[in-house]
Amino acid sequence: MGDLPEVKKKSEPDGRRPQTITVAPHWSDHRFQGRAVLPAVEAMQLLAHWAKNVRPDLPVSHIQAASFDKFLELPPAGEVIQVWWEFQNLENGAVRTALLTKTQAKSGGMTRTKTHAQLEFHPWVEVPQPAALDLAAALEGECFRVEPQVLYRDLVPFGPGFQTIDQPVLLTAEGALAMIRAPELRDVQTDQPLGSALVLDAAFHAACVWSQRFAGVVAFPVGIDRRVVKAPTQPGETYVARIFPMPSAEAAALHFDIWILGLDGRLFELLQGVRMRDVSGGRLLPPDRIKAPQENKKLDRIAAHCEAIALIERATLMPFAEQCLSETETGRTAKMVPKRRADYFSSRLACKRLVRQLSGNDDITSAPAISTLASDHIRPACPLTTGATAYHCSVAHDRRCTVAVAGRHPIGVDVEPLDERILKSLRIFMTPGEQQMVQSSSLGPVAAAVRVWTIKEAIAKMLNIHLADAWARTRVKHLGVEHSQLHIDGSQEMSAVHQMLGDHLITLTHAGLIKE
Numbered sequence: 248m249g250d251l252p253e254v255k256k257k258s259e260p261d262g263r264r265p266q267t268i269t270v271a272p273h274w275s276d277h278r279f280q281g282r283a284v285l286p287a288v289e290a291m292q293l294l295a296h297w298a299k300n301v302r303p304d305l306p307v308s309h310i311q312a313a314s315f316d317k318f319l320e321l322p323p324a325g326e327v328i329q330v331w332w333e334f335q336n337l338e339n340g341a342v343r344t345a346l347l348t349k350t351q352a353k354s355g356g357m358t359r360t361k362t363h364a365q366l367e368f369h370p371w372v373e374v375p376q377p378a379a380l381d382l383a384a385a386l387e388g389e390c391f392r393v394e395p396q397v398l399y400r401d402l403v404p405f406g407p408g409f410q411t412i413d414q415p416v417l418l419t420a421e422g423a424l425a426m427i428r429a430p431e432l433r434d435v436q437t438d439q440p441l442g443s444a445l446v447l448d449a450a451f452h453a454a455c456v457w458s459q460r461f462a463g464v465v466a467f468p469v470g471i472d473r474r475v476v477k478a479p480t481q482p483g484e485t486y487v488a489r490i491f492p493m494p495s496a497e498a499a500a501l502h503f504d505i506w507i508l509g510l511d512g513r514l515f516e517l518l519q520g521v522r523m524r525d526v527s528g529g530r531l532l533p534p535d536r537i538k539a540p541q542e543n544k545k546l547d548r549i550a551a552h553c554e555a556i557a558l559i560e561r562a563t564l565m566p567f568a569e570q571c572l573s574e575t576e577t578g579r580t581a582k583m584v585p586k587r588r589a590d591y592f593s594s595r596l597a598c599k600r601l602v603r604q605l606s607g608n609d610d611i612t613s614a615p616a617i618s619t620l621a622s623d624h625i626r627p628a629c630p631l632t633t634g635a636t637a638y639h640c641s642v643a644h645d646r647r648c649t650v651a652v653a654g655r656h657p658i659g660v661d662v663e664p665l666d667e668r669i670l671k672s673l674r675i676f677m678t679p680g681e682q683q684m685v686q687s688s689s690l691g692p693v694a695a696a697v698r699v700w701t702i703k704e705a706i707a708k709m710l711n712i713h714l715a716d717a718w719a720r721t722r723v724k725h726l727g728v729e730h731s732q733l734h735i736d737g738s739q740e741m742s743a744v745h746q747m748l749g750d751h752l753i754t755l756t757h758a759g760l761i762k763e
Contacts, residue, residue, distance in 0.1 A: 276406025290364035313366035388419030442479030450488035459533035472520025512567030557600035571614035659709030701754035
């Protein structure tokens with residue numbers, strides 16, 4: 248029989264095998280409508296552990312086609328569950344695997360099989376560091392904060408074992424950011440091949456909160472197209488989860504991409520095509536107070552007068568923001584005090600957002616490759632990622648936020664809080680006639696005074712002159728809620744555009760608003 252072809256044995260035959268799961272004490276804190284259920288992240292961990300035992304060469308850190316079909320209800324902590332583990336070798340060296348349970352009908356005879364989780368492990372692929380790290384270093388748009396106690400009391404009502412977000416979750420229409428502290432828990436029944444399961448679980452919490460605010464849905468994970476664990480997360484460490492809502496043609500589900508990064512910006516996990524939906528049949532609804540207002544919050548009035556606009560709130564600035572700077576941008580930070588550095592980082596990130604918008608929403612070019620300083624290394628710039636310099640830009644910041652704008656004409660923007668302390672310095676930057684106009688304005692003296700201040704700040708940036716020169720050359724003639732009128736050098740008449748962001752005023756001017 249020596250002439251027969253050699254039969255290659257698989258490392259492990261296909262089939263189903265019984266497995267025993269011991270219910271960990273903290274799993275009882277993972278609850279859905281009053282029932283403790285096995286978390287999807289723990290199901291993936293168990294499947295990776297079992298697969299690794301029979302295929303030690305299998306790179307379980309590359310997962311595809313994961314789905315979580317039915318909740319597996321858990322008995323009390325310390326008890327065991329008898330389950331079935333399905334294992335199937337695929338032709339490309341991958342493995343398809345599933346976690347199942349079998350129940351026998353009370354009437355006897357018939358056995359029903361339920362699939363609780365299934366996924367595929369694929370050969371390893373190297374995942375590069377995200378090029379557009381600036382997209383994770385801050386959020387664009389008006390920020391809504393959800394405190395941890397509100398998160399775990401009202402939105403994701405899990406017990407202490409799964410309360411791994413201990414700082415506010417930050418939300419804008421662009422996505423979510425969450426700081427996650429991996430608890431000091433070691434899994435006694437697996438070697439944690441995918442790292443700390445509770446880090447990804449907390450990222451799902453942040454995505455669930457985003458879905459409640461912006462989609463009006465209490466969404467749970469039901470599937471993942473792809474998950475790559477580049478470096479396993481470790482108990483006791485802190486990570487950043489960046490949630491990216493993605494477009495989807497699937498009406499019943501929301502789609503997200505998720506990055507999990509270290510505090511230094513290093514990528515630990517990348518997830519693509521995370522599918523989340525309401526699994527309660529409409530019984531769970533977000534609290535009304537968490538839902539985003541229906542009106543447009545994208546500074547539409549300001550946006551209508553520029554080619555691009557970016558708003559970054561200081562609260563969303565992440566520890567690795569400095570990693571996003573170009574060499575030229577980094578060169579200016581050496582002697583900055585911490586507050587000034589935060590102002591500077593947020594300004595650079597806002598300008599990079601402008602660059603990406605104006606370059607066709609480019610999310611490929613690396614953040615350090617985008618330099619947002621003009622040739623004098625002081626004024627802001629927003630060159631396209633192709634190298635073209637077709638736009639003028641301006642940036643402003645206060646204690647809450649940074650606003651950057653770009654336009655075809657020379658442009659200026661300013662943002663200031665409505666603070667009554669401004670009334671003590673009117674004579675410094677106003678003429679007697681402007682002071683009288685402010686005091687008699689129907690807007691109220693503070694709102695009127697801040698309009699005058701921001702107009703002159705914006706003019707200084709538009710004309711690239713010193714602020715004191717803008718005070719001398721600009722005369723405000725009319726103050727309005729949305730528009731004001733002014734003269735430059737006593738002859739050029741132009742408009743200024745205003746919009747409120749909470750109790751902060753944003754004012755825009757550009758050369759296209761000058762009346763001939």
